[in-house]
Amino acid sequence: MKIHLFSADYNGKIYRIHKRFGFLLEYTTHVKSKVELTPKIKIFLHQVHNPYLLKPFCEFPNNNIIPKPPFYTKILAKVLTFFCLRSFLFVRLLSNFRFPIFDSTAQAVLYFRKLYPKEQNNLCLPRSLFAACTSKTFKDEGALFIGVFLPSRAMHAWILENGKQPDYYDDIWICYQPVAVIY
Amino acid sequence: MLITQPSIHFRSTQNGLRYDSIWESLEAGAWKNILPENLLDSALIEGVDRSLYKPILKDFHLIHKGMVWDDIKKMPYDPIYIPKKVNANLDLFFEETYRFFNQYAGKQIGVQLSGGLDSSIIIGLLKYFKIPFYLVGLANKRFEFRTESRIQQILAEWADKTILVDYETCLPYSHIDKVPPHQYPEGYVTSFGPDYIMAQTAKNLGIEVLFTGQGGDNVFGDEILHKSPEELKWMPHTYYQGWIEDLVYAAEGIELVPFYANERFSELIYNLRLGQKKDIPKVWARQYFKDILPSELIEYSYCSDFWGFVISGVQEVIPKLPLLFEQTFNLTENKFFNKEKVKELIAIDLLDYKKETYMQIEPLLGIAVWIDSLVRGGIIKK
Numbered sequence A: 001m002k003i004h005l006f007s008a009d010y011n012g013k014i015y016r017i018h019k020r021f022g023f024l025l026e027y028t029t030h031v032k033s034k035v036e037l038t039p040k041i042k043i044f045l046h047q048v049h050n051p052y053l054l055k056p057f058c059e060f061p062n063n064n065i066i067p068k069p070p071f072y073t074k075i076l077a078k079v080l081t082f083f084c085l086r087s088f089l090f091v092r093l094l095s096n097f098r099f100p101i102f103d104s105t106a107q108a109v110l111y112f113r114k115l116y117p118k119e120q121n122n123l124c125l126p127r128s129l130f131a132a133c134t135s136k137t138f139k140d141e142g143a144l145f146i147g148v149f150l151p152s153r154a155m156h157a158w159i160l161e162n163g164k165q166p167d168y169y170d171d172i173w174i175c176y177q178p179v180a181v182i183y
Numbered sequence B: 001m002l003i004t005q006p007s008i009h010f011r012s013t014q015n016g017l018r019y020d021s022i023w024e025s026l027e028a029g030a031w032k033n034i035l036p037e038n039l040l041d042s043a044l045i046e047g048v049d050r051s052l053y054k055p056i057l058k059d060f061h062l063i064h065k066g067m068v069w070d071d072i073k074k075m076p077y078d079p080i081y082i083p084k085k086v087n088a089n090l091d092l093f094f095e096e097t098y099r100f101f102n103q104y105a106g107k108q109i110g111v112q113l114s115g116g117l118d119s120s121i122i123i124g125l126l127k128y129f130k131i132p133f134y135l136v137g138l139a140n141k142r143f144e145f146r147t148e149s150r151i152q153q154i155l156a157e158w159a160d161k162t163i164l165v166d167y168e169t170c171l172p173y174s175h176i177d178k179v180p181p182h183q184y185p186e187g188y189v190t191s192f193g194p195d196y197i198m199a200q201t202a203k204n205l206g207i208e209v210l211f212t213g214q215g216g217d218n219v220f221g222d223e224i225l226h227k228s229p230e231e232l233k234w235m236p237h238t239y240y241q242g243w244i245e246d247l248v249y250a251a252e253g254i255e256l257v258p259f260y261a262n263e264r265f266s267e268l269i270y271n272l273r274l275g276q277k278k279d280i281p282k283v284w285a286r287q288y289f290k291d292i293l294p295s296e297l298i299e300y301s302y303c304s305d306f307w308g309f310v311i312s313g314v315q316e317v318i319p320k321l322p323l324l325f326e327q328t329f330n331l332t333e334n335k336f337f338n339k340e341k342v343k344e345l346i347a348i349d350l351l352d353y354k355k356e357t358y359m360q361i362e363p364l365l366g367i368a369v370w371i372d373s374l375v376r377g378g379i380i381k382k
Helices: A041-048 A072-084 A086-092 A105-115 A125-132 B023-027 B036-043 B090-102 B118-127 B145-157 B189-206 B215-222 B242-252 B263-273 B285-287 B295-299 B309-333 B341-346 B361-374
Strands: A003-005 A008-010 A013-018 A024-027 A142-149 A154-161 A176-183 B009-012 B060-063 B068-070 B075-078 B109-112 B134-139 B161-166 B209-211 B255-258
Touching: A008 A176, A013 A142, A013 A176, A024 A105, A041 A142, A041 A176, A072 A086, A072 A105, A072 B215, A072 B295, A105 A125, A105 A154, A125 A142, A125 A154, A154 B118, B009 B215, B036 B118, B036 B361, B060 B075, B090 B118, B090 B263, B090 B295, B109 B118, B109 B189, B118 B145, B118 B209, B134 B145, B134 B189, B145 B161, B161 B189, B189 B242, B189 B309, B189 B361, B215 B263, B215 B285, B242 B255, B255 B341, B309 B361, B341 B361
Parallel strands: B109 B134, B109 B209, B134 B161, B209 B255
Antiparallel strands: A003 A176, A008 A013, A013 A024, A142 A154, A142 A176, B009 B060, B068 B075
């Protein structure tokens, strides 16, 4: 998958993440991106800035609607989680592999949340990457965002897909200014 | 002049005797016997139940509005309110709400406009009943508040007059030099500045009664089980913010009213939601009150995180800590305010987003501000 970096503004300062290592960098002057945004990313970014343009959630998600995935799905989730938590380099590397297992990203997210029911607060990046890699729809309709909650250094990852934020339980993504998108 | 604090009273930790005021004891030196460790412990207790709080003044328990005195344990506690099972429906809720608003007929009503669901329901009800009202709120241009800002813009059109104050001018922990003398240290020092500015603004608008959405998280979000109502720990009296009500709003002639503290509303909502699981996004409330809310609040459950403002507020107040703590240490000789403690607090990494790290600043600052207010009020003579 490709990555595109954005600048986040706060109090006269500019924040970006390091393309390879993922840590947050602070600048006092504007850093212009050399790469033009694709029309697809422009739309996604517009939706992040205007969350009321997204489709609303209709109903509480039902875990029972997830078809039983192949036996290796659990191993895949654990491997992705293990490496994602160790270095952003692995995130970049692993994002190039695709395992189209789930019919939608929402299903992939639900499966991952069920796998680690009590530890989701620190697993936003592995969860989003797992969903991006295993969803059949992500490649054409989705984008994985990484954002920062300024002025803190707290970061968060989430997905937008087909005009929707597919993770019902993620109620914090709107607080994070995007600094990168993987698509 | 000392401001009265009708929302609170006190009990002796020795014999349980009740005192409506402890100004005389404070003048006699009761302020020296502070127990900051108890306020630090209380700050770590989650939820609204204050029954486990220990006294911060060695000689006195603070009794908030609605708290009850246990004469056997010689401790105050927060009583649990268990609503009765009654018939409830939307018409009845509207009827009761109208009756509630009617008791303020003739007074200028205002609502705190946060842009969230709880206060928006109050605003929607007032609009539905065609009761004139003003709005006062804190607005800002921060990224995380773009959804709340949108709701504020929509609802501002529904009011006869609206004033939105720039939140950046009254961050948490701001205006602490204006905190009036008060009888007991409080953790509410965080919200003094924002409320102080909102009270001034509401007063300038002519608001006499100001409704808040305090308590909405409980009545709309808590799990309500059929079989075990005793597990529901509703304490509507805890929605009152006595310290802020007395010292900030009443001081400006404004009655601050937490709408959801009305027990009849709790009773009706309890019966309407009976059997529901925990509902943090308040999906039920969004649907139930859909006829009086803007579509954005019905279809989405966005909620901004105020923590960015808390961080900014702490960053601004940190330079004031050395002087305030030095004054408190010189007067009380309490180790929680010595130079080492100040160094430790200043060294805290404010940007790590770990809320526990701030939890030791707020209680200690609350005590230092309390001591400072007593010095400014002439209760403590240097």
